[in-house]
Amino acid sequence: MARVLVLGGTSWLGGRVARVAVEAGHDVTCLARGLSGPVPRGARLVRGDRDDEGVYAAELGRGAWDLVVDLARAPRHARGAVRTLGGAARAWVLVSSVSVYARHDEPGADESAQLLPALRADFAAPEQYGEGKAACEAAVTLARGPDALLVRAGLIVGSGDRSDRFGYWPGRFALAARDGGPVLVPRRRDRPVQWVHVDDLARWVVSAGLAGVTGFRNAVGPAVPLGAVLDTCAAVAGFTGELVPATDDALQSAGVQEFMGPHSLPLWLADPAWCSFMDRSGAAALRDGLTHRPLTEVVADAAAWETRLGPARTRKGAGLDRAEERSVIRRLR
Known part of the structure; x- marks a missing residue:
């Protein structure tokens, strides 16, 4: 049994x-x-606000982790x-992000x-997420040198x-599939999409950390064409209806945003400066034991979660509401 401290532990990945550490039989705080x-x-x-650095002192008194x-x-x-x-x-493991990289137009780029x-401020605004994570990495590296695992997670x-x-x-x-209407999709199907499943990542964070893996690792799966993702999603949903492919110019002219945020088409990246955001090398983490479940399992899990949330709900993080999508389709036609 290992003593594991998770700084977080109530949000999604944390x-x-x-949970992974508990299920493995460890003593988890x-x-x-x-x-x-x-x-x-x-x-x-242990309840505590991390804005107050004094919250860590009590845990220090509990002995080594x-x-x-x-x-x-x-x-x-x-x-x-x-x-x-x-x-x-x-x-020590810090979960970071591939957003720390300065460029996203280098296919297959690795951890170098x-x-x-690195952000100099104490707190990062949403648009400073990458700089903030870079500052977190710098803090850990300064304190522990090479003796830490810094996990740069993808999507x-x-x-x-x-x-x-x-x-x-x-x-x-x-x-x-339920309402019989068409689905708006990007015409370009060859662009790469890359992700890591939350459970695969959590298991590896715990196992690699306890095994003493150190250094920087891109926690990303193999890049696959967007078309393969869309086809798998359609198959899992039982959709056999009409697809409405749209060019980058047409989507942009209709006011559709890329990747995330309001009025967006998720996973669509047309900006050449971001063409390889989901195309990084995960070879190092793969060598250290990170495994990835098949695309069909990933989509089935996401589909089950969508069913719980309600596919017709108003989209807050990314995507087009159904009425908004239909409006774009009418405009394209």
């Missing part, structure tokens, strides 16, 4: 990390405000945690690619995902 939900059964919740997993996105949180607890942890400048998908970035498609095809 909760999965804590989660330090969080507790606002995102309960910790997994079998884990202990075999593994600390930090999911911080605020540089202040990452600095305070590793400065206070870093010396009492045998292994250029990074964004995280699976049950529990409320971003709509991947789940939009199985949800939309399911809705169209």
